[in-house]
Amino acid sequence: MMVGSMLIRGGRVIDPKNGVDMVADVLVENGKIAKIEENISAEGMQVIEAAGRVVAPGFIDMHCHLRDPGQEYKEDLISGTKAAARGGFTGVCCMPNTHPVNDNAAVTRYILEKAQWQGSGVHVYPVGAISKGLEGKEMAEIGRMKQAGIIAISDDGRPVANSNLLRLAMQYADYFNVFVMSHSEDKNLVGDGVMNEGFISTKLGLPGITRAAEEVMIARDILVAEAEGKRIHLCHVSTKGGVQLVREAKKRGVRVTAETTPHYIGATDEWVIGYDSNCRVNPPLREESDRQACIAGLVDGTLDCIATDHAPHHQDEKKVEFHIAASGISGFETAFCVSYTELVRAGHMTLPQLIEKMSTKPAQLLGVPGGELTVGAAADIVILDPEKEITVDAEKFVSRGHNTPFHGRTYYGAVLATIVGGRVIDQQY
Ligand SMILES: [Zn+2]
CATH class of the missing domain: 2.30.40.10 (Urease, subunit C, domain 1)
Structure with missing residues (x-):
C-alpha cells in the first residue's frame, strides 16, 4: 500500500x-x-x-486566531490545527495579533515550523502585520515576512486608523505579491460600546456600537483601494450597509473582496438577551436585517467567502460580566453546521455553492493549493x-x-x- x-x-x-x-x-x-x-x-x-x-475539497479559512506565540492558554498551533481539522479545514490563515506580534520573519518562521512539526497536518498560512506591534505607526518588514512565508498582511484586531499607512501598505503588498486584509473599524465611533446599537442594547442597558463604526471604515478602505487601483480584502463584514458598499464598489470595478462569518449569518443581537458573554464578538452580532443582508451578499457574490474569525479565549476571560468579557467566538468546529443549516437547509443556496464559499473561493483569493478535486491536485x-x-x-x-x-x-x-x-x-x- x-x-x-x-x-x-x-x-x-x-x-x-x-x-x-x-x-x-x-x-x-x-x-x-x-x-x-x-x-x-x-x-x-x-x-x-x-x-x-x-466528498468535497477541504475548507480553507482566510481568517483565524491561533494565539501562538504568547497566548497558549487560549490556543496554540497544536490545539488550533487539530480543531481546524475537526471542523473540516485543510488550510487556515492565522492573524498576526500574537505575543510577540507576527511583524517580523522570525515569528513567521516560528509559526510555520511549529505548525509543520507539531500541527495536525492542516496547512497554516501566516498573515503578517501591516504595522510594527500593530501600533499603526511604522510599517512592518513586509518583504522579509513574505520571504519567510506570509500570505497576506493585516493589523486584524485593530484597524489601520492612518489612511496613508493603509495606502502605503497596499502599495507594498502589491509589490511583494501579498494583499491587505482590513479590520474595518472606527474606534472613536465604537467608544465604550459592547454590542450592536439598537433596540436590544437600549433594552439591556448596554452601550451600543453603531453600524457606522464599521461602515465608515469599509467606505474608507474601498476609496483608498480605488484611488490606488490596488487590491483589498475586507474582514468579517457584518452590516447591511457594509454589504451594500462592497456591492457598489464591485460594480464600478474596485478590486475589493470580502468575507463574512458563520456567526453573522447564524446569530443576531437578540442572542445577547440574557447577557451571555459568549455572544460578545467584534464586530458585534447585528440585527435580523443585517443577517439577511449578509446572506444575500453571499448569494449574489458580493461577499466572496465565509471565514470563521475563530477567536478562542480562556473561560476566565469569558465567564465574566458582558461588558468586560473578551470579544470572540471559537468557530472552527461549528462553521460548517451553522453555515449549512442557515444557508443550504434554509434554502438560500445549494451545497456546491456553500463549498465554493468555504473552499474554492478562499483558495483562489489566497492563491494556495486546495479548493478543488482536479486530477493531479x-x-x-x-x-x-x-x-x-x-x-x-x-x-x-x-x-x-x-x-x-x-x-x-x-x-x-x-x-x-x-x-x-x-x-x-x-x-x-
Ligand atoms: Zn478583525
Whole structure:
C-alpha cells in the first residue's frame, strides 16, 4: 500500500471548480487526486466508505486566531490545527495579533515550523502585520515576512486608523505579491460600546456600537483601494450597509473582496438577551436585517467567502460580566453546521455553492493549493454528512477555546473526516 493512497468509495463528489457533482469513487495516490470515476478497483487499497456522504475539497479559512506565540492558554498551533481539522479545514490563515506580534520573519518562521512539526497536518498560512506591534505607526518588514512565508498582511484586531499607512501598505503588498486584509473599524465611533446599537442594547442597558463604526471604515478602505487601483480584502463584514458598499464598489470595478462569518449569518443581537458573554464578538452580532443582508451578499457574490474569525479565549476571560468579557467566538468546529443549516437547509443556496464559499473561493483569493478535486491536485479533502443532526457541545471542542454562543443548539451537517495530502488527519466515523 502506497503512502498517502486510498480509495474514497461511493460518495457524492462535489467540486465546484470543475463543475463536478456526481456519485463516484475518488482514488488518491501519493497524496494527490489520481482518478474520479465510478467503480474504481479497491484491490490493495485502504478504503474509506463514503456512500450517502459528500466528498468535497477541504475548507480553507482566510481568517483565524491561533494565539501562538504568547497566548497558549487560549490556543496554540497544536490545539488550533487539530480543531481546524475537526471542523473540516485543510488550510487556515492565522492573524498576526500574537505575543510577540507576527511583524517580523522570525515569528513567521516560528509559526510555520511549529505548525509543520507539531500541527495536525492542516496547512497554516501566516498573515503578517501591516504595522510594527500593530501600533499603526511604522510599517512592518513586509518583504522579509513574505520571504519567510506570509500570505497576506493585516493589523486584524485593530484597524489601520492612518489612511496613508493603509495606502502605503497596499502599495507594498502589491509589490511583494501579498494583499491587505482590513479590520474595518472606527474606534472613536465604537467608544465604550459592547454590542450592536439598537433596540436590544437600549433594552439591556448596554452601550451600543453603531453600524457606522464599521461602515465608515469599509467606505474608507474601498476609496483608498480605488484611488490606488490596488487590491483589498475586507474582514468579517457584518452590516447591511457594509454589504451594500462592497456591492457598489464591485460594480464600478474596485478590486475589493470580502468575507463574512458563520456567526453573522447564524446569530443576531437578540442572542445577547440574557447577557451571555459568549455572544460578545467584534464586530458585534447585528440585527435580523443585517443577517439577511449578509446572506444575500453571499448569494449574489458580493461577499466572496465565509471565514470563521475563530477567536478562542480562556473561560476566565469569558465567564465574566458582558461588558468586560473578551470579544470572540471559537468557530472552527461549528462553521460548517451553522453555515449549512442557515444557508443550504434554509434554502438560500445549494451545497456546491456553500463549498465554493468555504473552499474554492478562499483558495483562489489566497492563491494556495486546495479548493478543488482536479486530477493531479493535492488530496485535501473533507467528507461530510450534511443531513446528520448535531447538538453543539462546547465541552467537546478540540479547541482550547470553548467560547461559543451555539452551545446547546441543534444544527445539521457533520464533518466526518479531514484528509490532507492523502493522509486522514481527523476522522469521526
Ligand atoms: Zn478583525
